[in-house]
Amino acid sequence: MKTIVSLLAAGCLSTGQLLAQTNPVFTVNAAQIKTPVQKTMWGIFFEDINFGADGGIYAELVKNRSFEFAAPLMGWKELRQNNANGSILINNRGEQLNNPRFARFTVRSAAGYGISNEGFRGMGIKQGEGYDFSLQARVVEGNVTLRVELVNAANEKIASTSLPLSGKDWKKYTGTLTASATEAKAKLNIWFEGTGIIDADIISLFPQKTWKNRPGGLRADLVQLLADMKPGFLRFPGGCIVEGRELATRYQWKKTIGAVDDREVIVNRWNTEFRHKLTPDYFQSFGLGFYEYFLLSEDIGAEPLPILNCGMACQFNSSEVVPAEELDPYIQDALDLIEFANGTTDSKWGKVRAAMGHPAPFNLKLMGVGNEQWGEQYVERYKLFAKAIKAKYPEVKLVSSLGPNPNGELFDYLDPVLRGLKADILDEHYYRAPDWFLNQAKRYDNYDRNGPKIFAGEYAAQSKAIASAENSNNWQCALSEAAFMTGLERNADVVHMASYAPLFAHAEGWQWTPDLIWFNNLQSYGTPNYYVQKMYSANRGTHVVSTTLNNETAAGQIGLYANAVIDTVSKEVIVKIVNTSATPQTSEVVINGVKKLDKSAAIEVLKSGDLQLANTFARPAGISPQQQTIALKGKKLPVTLAPYSFQVIRVKML
Numbered sequence: 001m002k003t004i005v006s007l008l009a010a011g012c013l014s015t016g017q018l019l020a021q022t023n024p025v026f027t028v029n030a031a032q033i034k035t036p037v038q039k040t041m042w043g044i045f046f047e048d049i050n051f052g053a054d055g056g057i058y059a060e061l062v063k064n065r066s067f068e069f070a071a072p073l074m075g076w077k078e079l080r081q082n083n084a085n086g087s088i089l090i091n092n093r094g095e096q097l098n099n100p101r102f103a104r105f106t107v108r109s110a111a112g113y114g115i116s117n118e119g120f121r122g123m124g125i126k127q128g129e130g131y132d133f134s135l136q137a138r139v140v141e142g143n144v145t146l147r148v149e150l151v152n153a154a155n156e157k158i159a160s161t162s163l164p165l166s167g168k169d170w171k172k173y174t175g176t177l178t179a180s181a182t183e184a185k186a187k188l189n190i191w192f193e194g195t196g197i198i199d200a201d202i203i204s205l206f207p208q209k210t211w212k213n214r215p216g217g218l219r220a221d222l223v224q225l226l227a228d229m230k231p232g233f234l235r236f237p238g239g240c241i242v243e244g245r246e247l248a249t250r251y252q253w254k255k256t257i258g259a260v261d262d263r264e265v266i267v268n269r270w271n272t273e274f275r276h277k278l279t280p281d282y283f284q285s286f287g288l289g290f291y292e293y294f295l296l297s298e299d300i301g302a303e304p305l306p307i308l309n310c311g312m313a314c315q316f317n318s319s320e321v322v323p324a325e326e327l328d329p330y331i332q333d334a335l336d337l338i339e340f341a342n343g344t345t346d347s348k349w350g351k352v353r354a355a356m357g358h359p360a361p362f363n364l365k366l367m368g369v370g371n372e373q374w375g376e377q378y379v380e381r382y383k384l385f386a387k388a389i390k391a392k393y394p395e396v397k398l399v400s401s402l403g404p405n406p407n408g409e410l411f412d413y414l415d416p417v418l419r420g421l422k423a424d425i426l427d428e429h430y431y432r433a434p435d436w437f438l439n440q441a442k443r444y445d446n447y448d449r450n451g452p453k454i455f456a457g458e459y460a461a462q463s464k465a466i467a468s469a470e471n472s473n474n475w476q477c478a479l480s481e482a483a484f485m486t487g488l489e490r491n492a493d494v495v496h497m498a499s500y501a502p503l504f505a506h507a508e509g510w511q512w513t514p515d516l517i518w519f520n521n522l523q524s525y526g527t528p529n530y531y532v533q534k535m536y537s538a539n540r541g542t543h544v545v546s547t548t549l550n551n552e553t554a555a556g557q558i559g560l561y562a563n564a565v566i567d568t569v570s571k572e573v574i575v576k577i578v579n580t581s582a583t584p585q586t587s588e589v590v591i592n593g594v595k596k597l598d599k600s601a602a603i604e605v606l607k608s609g610d611l612q613l614a615n616t617f618a619r620p621a622g623i624s625p626q627q628q629t630i631a632l633k634g635k636k637l638p639v640t641l642a643p644y645s646f647q648v649i650r651v652k653m654l
């Protein structure tokens with residue numbers, strides 16, 4: 001030891017080198033409370049990108065159910081056996097309706113004519129499960145029965161039911177299909193038996209087993225993955241989708257509530273965003289609309305955080321703005337949304353919420369003004385929103401944008417201006433290389449403690465380049481995020497919210513990668529990044545406590561990062577340690593400031609020796625947490641930190 005001390009004194013050894021030669025010791029003082037951890041600390045960013053809503057969490061299996069896509073028959077195909085005589089004509093009832101089109105079928109052969117829907121890259125159907133089929137129809141003339149079938153990829157029947165049609169008025173017809181086999185690429189075939197002319201609209205198929213078994217509901221496996229994260233908040237509906245490529249296709253919440261069939265279908269802005277990942281069949285049915293987002297937030301115990309358009313279209317696209325003097329309708333939308341969420345049932349918008357089935361308020365406390373906006377035009381509009389909202393609802397905290405980058409010209413302009421305006425919460429975005437995350441673990445250590453709070457609203461380590469199609473949700477990225485997040489947690493007095501982005505990606509329908517959760521028509525899995533998020537959120541604790549690595553902040557020395565919290569409810573100390581080095585590190589965690597500790601600690605470890613490894617459908621839990629227990633020696637916990645590992649240690653305070 002004398003040698004090391006003299007080498008240090010002579011300036012030949014850095015502290016890091018010293019640590020490399022001795023065993024690193026983490027010291028936690030559970031009595032030295034730094035700050036409470038907000039309940040909103042770890043949350044979810046939801047956007048309808050990568051088939052996240054339609055084709056994803058919204059469990060509708062029929063694509064273009066109301067013939068409203070730009071090409072009205074996209075997703076549909078006529079079926080014809082033995083030269084059967086039949087035809088389809090798209091009719092339009094006029095612009096006063098949100099969904100004006102319907103399909104007219106003229107059937108002249110008694111059998112052999114029908115239509116087929118391909119679903120979202122096929123339909124995921126499970127053996128033994130029930131599927132609710134429905135359509136709106138009227139008989140213009142003749143006598144027709146529908147034979148509704150599900151077929152597998154080889155066109156073999158796996159479910160069937162019949163629906164006789166009658167009456168000249170529009171009516172809803174329903175039937176149940178029970179599947180005899182599991183199929184990821186099923187299609188829905190509808191055969192017309194008899195002859196006549198039939199009008200049809202809103203042709204729909206939902207699994208009966210949705211989240212909470214709600215008819216017309218959400219995909220249960222995907223919501224379960226979200227619920228398992230125990231998220232503190234749910235940000236919705238995005239993302240750039242809030243802004244639209246142009247104002248005409250911005251997200252307008254009022255058009256997404258009320259009867260599902262009456263919600264106007266519009267193009268999804270990610271449809272043609274990336275030349276290398278065109279998805280011309282990506283539209284928004286808004287079956288998952290604002291009411292459903294609020295309900296989802298409530299279901300999974302997350303604070304709702306709606307983000308509203310602030311009169312600006314996406315600045316990466318058209319950059320259209322609404323003149324400031326014409327912003328009132330946009331501001332009114334924000335005020336009305338608060339009433340929709342929180343208003344009494346006799347208020348105009350509270351009444352609408354109650355009519356939809358939720359008389360109790362949703363207790364909205366947070367709202368975002370604009371998504372990823374920047375420049376003077378944003379500040380001008382933000383001010384008008386903030387003035388009006390704060391005047392009527394001072395208790396609602398507003399999230400304001402700091403633009404698309406965590407530094408640079410746009411950030412440097414907005415940050416002081418919004419701080420000067422005493423903004424509540426600033427939304428920082430960082431899509432950066434893994435090294436950036438490792439180097440930024442102290443980012444918030446010197447932030448103003450009395451200024452606005454920080455929402456790390458969108459972040460994800462990019463293995464190749466921002467939104468490159470070659471990006472991977474590999475372990476290197478997830479590990480760097482875990483290391484960085486020790487810094488978010490340590491600074492929980494400033495950082496009140498954080499969320500990885502984007503959330504979902506359909507394996508055959510994505511535009512942007514990396515993403516937290518991948519799915520296909522039958523399966524879904526969490527990436528290593530998902531498990532990192534989940535381990536933080538499920539181990540949030542209530543208060544940050546003092547944590548050091550040999551008397552220093554543990555933020556990268558010999559590749560180690562750490563932070564500890566206590567949970568005053570469960571009476572536990574929770575220590576998070578990340579080893580980003582390629583070597584195992586024999587270490588010790590000393591827990592002071594407690595009378596007595598349990599004899600053993602529970603440790604959850606996420607690790608892999610291969611930084612390039614990612615989870616896949618074949619190996620969905622390849623990198624997933626493993627549980628261990630370790631005996632304590634009094635207040636000391638000996639731990640061996642595996643190379644490239646993230647561990648969460650929980651010890652009971654007795």
Ligand code: AHR
Pocket residue numbers: 047049238239240241371372404458501502512
């Ligand atoms: O998460 C994907 C996109 O990245 C979001 O829509 C946008 O806010 C950001 O540029």
